[in-house]
Amino acid sequence: MVLSAADKANVKAAFCKIGGQADEYGADALERMFVTYPQTKTYFPHFDLGKGSAQVKGHGKKVAAALVEAANHIDDIAGALSKLSDLHAQKLRVDPVNFKLLGQCFLVVVAARNPSLLTPEVHASLDKFLCAVGTVLTAKYR
């Protein structure tokens, strides 16, 4: 799966429009993931996962920042997320299936908060981008 020039343009433009709200999008996506796919909570036994949790907000900000970084270096996502990839492989070891779940929730957040942004073409590009990020983060698992 390869990101075309059009995909890259769509993703960059989408994150441009999301702009400073990326933190909120990240937190919202995490909250939705914990509610929709409760098994994902098993990776956060040390977190308060209640509504409005400051820890979830903080973590959402981190997730969003990584997505923004990947979008800003979309020609070399593996390079941009290399350290995060190491972290997930060596320490976090989140099962690869969960990146799809978070990706789905992120798309739902974009749809709910900015429906006009999520045209079918942008939807396709963002979905591919999120898959690519998940692939990079699990690339060093074995």
Place this chain on the structure above:
Amino acid sequence: MVHWSAEEKQLIASVWAKVNVEQCGAEALARLLIVYPWTQRFFDNFGNLSSPTAIVGNPKVRAHGKKVLTSFGEAIKNLDNLKGTYSKLSELHCEKLHVDPENFRLLGDILVIVLAAHFTKDFTPACQATWQKLVGVVAHALAHKYH
């Protein structure tokens, strides 16, 4: 058998009451074919699927999307007997249509996104969770008679 809480039934009913089945079904199917282009393999006789614009405007896509979502409405009327409701359709998708059940999961995820875009902030996390559960059990029921 799947258990539905009163809250879940309410979230399903209240969303469904406001869904334009024709429009929503058409959009969901079009997005499936656009976002996951390999799903076009089942629709060789649908004519022009050469671009997102062609797919969105394709009358066969619109008609089939409506058909699919109308069937979904049957599921909602029969939440306590989804396997029974979808028994014949499951056999059809296996024996005649040869559709990999993974495609039902893909369509379900797309439907949730289409609903989110339609309902925006009213599509709360609880609402999303309920609808992801619903599309999941529908997909499971449709796959149940596979052999």
